[in-house]
Amino acid sequence: MNRNTILTVLSIVLLFLFVWYGEHHFTAYTIRIWENTAIFLMLAASYNLINGVTGQFSLEPNGFVAIGAYVAAILTLTPAQKEAMFIIEPMVPWLAHLHMSFLPALLVGGLVTAFVGFLLGFPVFRVRGDYLAIVTLGFGLTIRVISNNTITITNGALGLKGIASYTNIWWCFGWAVLSMIIIMRIVNSAFGRAMKAIRDDEDAAIAMGINTFWIKMAAFVIAAFFEGVGGGLLAHLITTISPTMFTFFLTFELLIIIVVGGLGSMTGTVIATVLVIWGSELLRVVEQPMNIFGLHIPGIPGMRMVIFSVLLIVIMIFAREGIMGQREFSWDAFFNFLKKVRARR
C-alpha cells in the first residue's frame, strides 16, 4: 500500500468515527440532516457522473429515485400491510405476497432502476445536447404520471405508508462512501477517460474509436443504479412515499449541487452537497417569523426556493466553474500545496 491509499483509508475511518460520535451525541434533527446529506451525496455524485463527467446534460434523477423508492418500499412492506393499505384496488397478487429484508430490497430497487435506465438509454442517447435534457425531463414526468395511475402497483396518489424506518445514519454513510469509491474508480479508469473525452468533444471521441453510445449508456446505467438505491434509502428514511414527492424539484436540487460544486468534479460535489443541504436548513430562518428590535417580520414561506434559483442563475452567469471546476482533490496536490506553504514561510 502506498501513502495515498493509507491516507484515504484513514480518512474513511475518521468519517465513520464521526458518524459513530454523531449517532451518540447529535440531536435527532442533526442526525436526520446528516442522513439526508449522505443520501444526496450519493444521488448527486451519480448525477454528476452523467452530467459532469460524461457531459450528457439530462434531467431524469427524480424518475430514477422514484422507481428505486417504490420498488424497495413495495418489497419491504409486509403482505398484511399491503392488504390494509390498498383500499382503492387490491395490489396485483404477485407483488402482494413478495417480501424481502432491507438490503436485498435496496439492491433489487437499484437493479430495476438500472434496467429502466438501460431501456431508456436506447431512445434518449440518439439525441444530444438540449434535446436530451427535454426528453429525460419528460421521462421524469412520465414516471410520475405512471405512479399516479398504476393503482394496483403503487396505490396511486395515496402513496405507500408505514414503510419500516430501516435507514439509519450508518446505512446512509455506508452507501455514500461505497458509491463514491466506485464512482471515483470509474472516473479514474480508462472508462472514465472515455467519458471525459465524450464530454470534451464527442466527434473527436468517435474519431478516436470510442463507442460513445455504450460509454454513455454505461454512465447512465451506473448512475441509475445508485439513484435507485438512494431512492430506496429515502423511502425507508421518510417512511411514506407518494408520487408528489418525486417532482422535478428533486432534480433541481441535485442540479444546484453539481453546478455549485463544479460540473465534473466529485470533490466539488461533496463540498456542495454539504453546503446546499446545510445551507437550505439554515435558510429556514427566512421562512420563519422574526423579531428584530421589536420589529415583527412575518416569515415568507417559499422564500428559500427563490433564493436558490437566484443563486443558480448568479453562479451560471458569474462563476460557471463552480467551486472546483473540473479539478479533483488528490493527496499529491494536497502535499504539494503544504510544501509550497512551508517554503513560503
Place this chain on the structure above:
Amino acid sequence: MNLTIVLQQLVNGISLGSLYGLVAIGYTMVYGVIRLINFAHGDVMMVGMYFAFVGVAMLFLPWWAAFLLSMIATAFVGVIIDRVAYKPLRNASRISALITAIGVSFFLENLFLVVFGGVPKAFPVPSVFGGAINIHGVIFPNIAIITPIVAMVFLAMLLFILHKTKYGMAMRALSLDMETVRIMGVNVDMVISIVFAIGSFLAALGGIFWAMRYPAINPLIGIMPGLKAFAAAVLGGIGSVAGAAIGGFIIGVSEILVVALFPALAGYKDAFAFLFLIFVLLFKPTGIMGEDLERGRF
C-alpha cells in the same frame, strides 16, 4: 361513437391545439435565433395569466385593457429575462444557458408562489367568452371558437412581420449566422430582445386563453402546457413558426382524441406529449417543417 361526438372533440382539440401553437411559437423563435430552449417559457405564460388576473380582479380594469396590458407587460418580462439571465451567456456553452433557463423557470414559479400563494385563484372570465352555441347537437363554447381565430390572426401578423419587415428579415438572418449579421451592422441584441418580446407576448395571449378555458390558475400551471408546447415546436420542426402552429394543432387534437376514444387512458394524458416527442425525435428528428436541426429558417 357518432359524428356529433367526434365533431365535438375536434372543436375542443382545435382550440386546445391553437393554445399550444401560440406558446410553441415562442420556443421555436427563441431557439431559432439563439439556439436556446427557453425553459422558462411556460412560466412566462403563467406570468401573463397572473398579470391579467391582477388587472381584472384586483385593479378592476375592463377585460380588454387588462388583457392587452398583461400581454405588453409580459413581453417586457421576457425582454428583461433575456437581458439579465441569457445575454451574459451568449458566448458560453449551450448547456450553461440551459441551466440558467431552468433557474429562471424555478425563480418565476417560486416568486409567484411567494407573492400569490399556492392556492389556485379563480380567473374571472369575461362574459363575451362565457357562453356557447349549439349547432345540431355540437356545442361550440364561445371560447373554443374565438381561440383559433385569435391564434390565426396573430400567426398571420407574425408571419407578416417575419417576411415583410426589416426586423423580420434581421431575425431570419440571425437564425442563419449571428456573427455575419452583427458585422453587417445590425443591432443583434435589439433584434433578440424583439424576438423575446414577441414570444412572451404570444405566450401571455396563450396563457390568458388557457386561463379562460381552465379558469383556476396557480403558479405551477405553466409547466405542463409549456412542455407540451415544446413538444409541439419540435414536432413542427424547431425553428419554424408555421411548423410550431401545425405541431400545436396535432398535439392538441391528438391529446383530446386519445382521451375521448380511450377514456381508460385519461390519467396518462400528460405523458402522451412526451411519447410523441420521443417518437418524433427517433424517427423524424427534424420535425414536419424543419429540414436540418442546425439551420433555422422560421
